[in-house]
Amino acid sequence: MSDASLPHEVTTWVDAAHARYAGSLLDVMGDAIEVIGIGGPDAAAADLARVAGGRLDPSPDLRRMLIERSAACLLVAVRGGLPPELIQAAADQGTLVVTTEPPAAGLQELAAPWLTRVAPHLLEVPRFDRSLGVEAALDPLVEVTGPPQIRLVSHGRPDEGSLLARLVDAWRTVLRFVEMPENLLAAWSPPPVDVDARAAGGRVAVLARGRDGSTVSLDVAADAARSVRSLRLLGADAQLEIHDGGYERLVLRGEDAAVAVDAAEPPAATAFVDQVAGRWRRHLHHPRAPGPGPGHDAAALACVEAMRLSSRTNQPESPERLLKINGRG
Known part of the structure; x- marks a missing residue:
């Protein structure tokens, strides 16, 4: 219709x-x-x-x-x-x-020609990187200087999507603020044993470092009692607190911190189905392009695969190396 x-x-x-x-x-x-x-x-x-x-x-x-x-x-x-x-x-x-599930579970799947054809007909919900809060915080007028320190938390119930979906969503969001990290170290509990990335469960903590001095930490779980997503970005002169519906910008001024911008700060918790419904309704009334292209998804999936590898080797792993192995370097 x-x-x-x-x-x-x-x-x-x-x-x-x-x-x-x-x-x-x-x-x-x-x-x-x-x-x-x-x-x-x-x-x-x-x-x-x-x-x-x-x-x-x-x-x-x-x-x-x-x-x-x-x-x-x-x-x-x-x-x-x-x-x-x-x-x-x-x-x-x-x-x-x-x-709620990403169409590709790994870099090899991302190369399939059918993905490009169906992309305009896919609506992944409720993507954090396409939320009102993240898009408002990415406005050029919201300036945070210096290599940032980012902490992203994404917890959800088992019926609200797979752990893979939350990991891809987390990296898509992080990579809208910083470049792909040079290396990352993941602690996955219990360690993933399934070859199929979609079947992997558990909880994951990640620490990553960028060449520019930025750092990223992720705390992701798909077996929590309540859904929550938030991102904190700390720069040299300001701090962003981002949620699905809005963000706060805190300006650091000596020993005092003042709220400089409050862009529709949401309630403390937004139900997962409300996030999905809001994204779905907005798309029905105002259809839009799928968002950042295959290159952005490739970087996000490379970070997820590096996490899986790091959890097995107990060593830092390079997403860039995995991209090169898969012909995307």
Whole structure:
């Protein structure tokens, strides 16, 4: 539908691990959407269909759902996201795929030609680097001098996306403020043993150093009781405190610190589904480009792969070296 005032038709693909999240999100979206199809690989789709009023018959076949009735949006709420062929099938119909999962889990996957074709039809939510707070803080008028010290915290519940999704999101955000670090050291608990990056769980702490003297520390978990994302950037003369909905700029003046800018500072906590719904609604009313291109995602994925490697070697690892190995140096 082209009329933004009308509800956008949505097909939902959900599994048991994400049913609570999907149901809450559909409730928050309210009259902005109309659910026309519900399916999934397990019984969760039937449960969600009953919550939706029992007017829809759940389906175990997403490809068939897409063929029988195309929708404006496809909400994906399953572990690991969708395989490439199903993302392509939805994109070929002009359907917007709304997902918490990055389409590529590693540098080799990022080279796949299909990613470029489907990029305009992918909406990753709720990306911190595209949030109101981060974009406001990146305004050229918000100046912080000197090599910064950055600390980013990203915690989420298990049904709010994979650890991989949070790690990629964290590095995408950090790399909008600083260049890719020279090396990084990761402590991953428990250490990742899965070859598939999407299956990796646990909690990760990272310390990274840039050639310009900048430092980055990350604290990321996908098994927390409450969702939270924040970024603190400390420069030579000022400090930024960034959240999803706004930021504060604290100017250092001798022994005193004064708040110089307060750009729509949000409440202390914003529910994850509210972040997703806000990003989704904004896109429906004001569609926009996917954001920083493949080079930016390559740097973020290189940092994630360096973290996985560092957790095994117990040594600092270079994201730049991994980019060169994969032909992107």
